[in-house]
Each structure stands twice: as structure tokens, then as C-alpha cells.
């Protein structure tokens with residue numbers, strides 16, 4: 001549940017989204033009324049265990065769901081426009097111009113038979129107006145005799161050779177922005193010639209190339225070794241300072257959220273169960289699941305033999321538990337928890353929680 005002021009500040013609103021996967025084993029009720037918003041200019045962390053619905057939520061936003069998925073209820077508004085009501089072509093334009101997503105494994109998403117330069121150039125060539133502006137600003141010309149007319153027919157702003165020259169200049173800029181040491185060389189390389197960290201930087205560069213209003217990063221440090229993870233986190237921190245758009249950062253790592261995010265939403269079994277400012281959530285976690293996650297983090301000022309764990313595992317979403325989906329694992333569960341799903345309630349400034357222990361739902 002979001003206040004009127006929060007809705008006015010919102011870039012993205014996800015409202016009561018329900019989604020099922022149709023499988024041979026049965027209907028997987030993957031999202032069970034997911035509701036949250038991302039404000040303009042903020043970084044929101046979406047955290048939870050594997051299988052809780054974080055990545056499915058992101059794929060629903062960008063319209064990249066597999067064919068066996070169906071959204072049965074809800075809306076996703078980007079600056080007031082419902083992404084779920086858009087045609088295939090309309091959502092493709094949104095992905096090309098407004099929302100960029102970077103995934104965990106860059107190898108799967110980079111084209112292995114094109115150089116990084118060719119892949120970046122494709123992104124820039126989609127926006128001929130921007131190329132024309134940059135060419136005018138930087139006074140980019142091509143050598144006499146090399147100028148050729150664009151025959152694409154779609155209101156060309158520049159000849160193709162000039163567009164390509166501008167796209168190359170912008171590609172070098174964006175590869176420098178993600179701190180690749182030799183951008184000109186990287187442009188000529190194929191993905192297999194780069195390390196995992198460099199490939200991830202190229203994916204981030206491709207996302208930035210679109211100048212998105214929303215940047216979605218899905219577990220982008222998980223597949224990297226620890227030193228490269230630290231470098232990518234440092235890069236994200238720098239980009240957050242430089243960029244004006246919003247970020248949705250999906251991770252199971254609360255340490256990453258603490259470093260990079262303004263607010264955090266905690267997900268469990270297809271529901272948002274708590275949402276607050278990062279400082280507030282770390283100081284005052286209210287939901288028993290969030291409290292369990294916090295106790296599972298090693299703390300420098302807390303001496304313990306073993307880290308605590310949350311007993312049990314994420315439920316089978318073909319047969320989700322009734323009422324509160326967390327009740328089979330919750331040490332505080334009482335009768336009402338098995339019968340009624342708790343709604344998200346405001347319990348303090350910007351802090352919402354879905355648990356019968358709070359508000360009128362108390363035992």
C-alpha cells in the first residue's frame with residue numbers, strides 16, 4: 001500500500017500483480033499480488049531467497065516472460081503507462097528506450113558472433129535523433145568522398161557513414177564510463193575474448209547506452225569472483241552518483257543492498273512482505289522473515305559459533321501454504337496466520353509490513 005505522496009513521486013508502480021506458470025506438474029502461483037513502487041531517482045533493492053519471485057517480477061516489468069506464464073491480475077505503470085496492456089511492439093520500444101536490464105550471466109545475453117563494438121553500435125543506431133545532436137555538438141564529419149546517403153527511408157537525420165562514426169564515438173564514451181581500460185580495443189573484441197568482469201561491464205555499458213529512466217540489475221555480481229564483485233559494486237556506486245534515472249537492484253545479498261540502495265523491499269514466496277528505507281529496515285526489521293534474514297548475516301560486532309538459519313525452505317508454489325505463506329516456517333505463527341493473508345500495512349514513516357503481528361491483526 002502506498003501513500004498519495006509516494007504515488008506522485010513514483011516512476012514505476014507495480015500494483016497487485018498475480019502471475020501463474022502453467023507446468024505439467026500444475027499451476028505455479030509465482031506472484032501473489034505483488035505491490036511496490038520505485039520513486040524517481042531512487043535505488044530500490046528487491047531481496048529474498050532464491051525462488052521467491054524477484055527475477056520473475058523483473059521479467060514481468062520488461063515483458064520478457066516465457067510462453068507458459070500468464071499475468072492474471074494487476075497493472076505495472078511506468079510514468080502512468082500500463083506496461084501490461086502494451087502490444088509486443090510497444091513494450092519492445094520501452095525496452096529499447098526507457099528500461100534497461102542487466103542479468104546475472106552476461107555470456108548468455110551478449111551475441112557471440114558480433115564484436116562488442118557492433119553490438120553497442122546497434123543500440124546507438126536505433127536513436128538517429130540523438131546521433132544527429134551529438135554530431136552537431138562535437139562537429140563530427142566524415143572524410144570527403146566517404147559520405148553516403150541513408151536509404152533506410154525513416155526520416156534520416158544523418159548519412160549512414162556519419163551515424164556510424166558518431167555511434168563509435170559514443171561507444172568509446174560509454175565503455176570509458178564503465179571503466180574499461182582500453183575502450184578502443186574492447187570495441188574490436190568478441191565476448192569470448194573478455195573476462196567475466198569485462199563482459200559484465202559491457203552489459204552495463206549497453207544498458208547505459210539507452211539512457212534508460214529505469215535500470216534493472218538482476219543479481220549482476222553473483223556469478224563473479226569476490227574481487228571483481230567489489231569492482232562492479234564500486235562502479236554501480238559511481239554510476240548511481242552520476243545518473244538521474246531510477247534503479248531496481250535485485251539481489252539475495254543484504255550487504256549489497258545496504259551499500260547501494262535508498263529503500264528495500266523484501267519478497268517471500270511471491271509476495272512483498274516488508275518495505276522500508278534501508279537504514280530503517282536494518283535498524284528495525286519487523287517481519288519475522290526479515291528478522292531471520294538479518295540474523296543470517298555475519299556481523300563484525302556479533303560473536304557467534306554458527307550463523308542462524310531460517311528453518312524449512314521456500315514452499316512449493318503449486319501448493320502454496322494457506323493464509324500467510326510464511327506460516328509453516330514462522331516461530332510466531334498463530335491460528336489467524338493459517339487462515340488469512342496479511343495485507344501490507346503502514347507502520348511508520350515509509351515502513352510497511354505484511355504480518356498479523358502488527359496493526360489490528362494482532363493475536
Ligand code: SF4
Pocket residue numbers: 287288289324325326327330331332333334337342354355356357
Ligand atoms: Fe508469522 Fe503470522 Fe506474521 Fe505470517 S502473519 S509472519 S505467520 S506472525
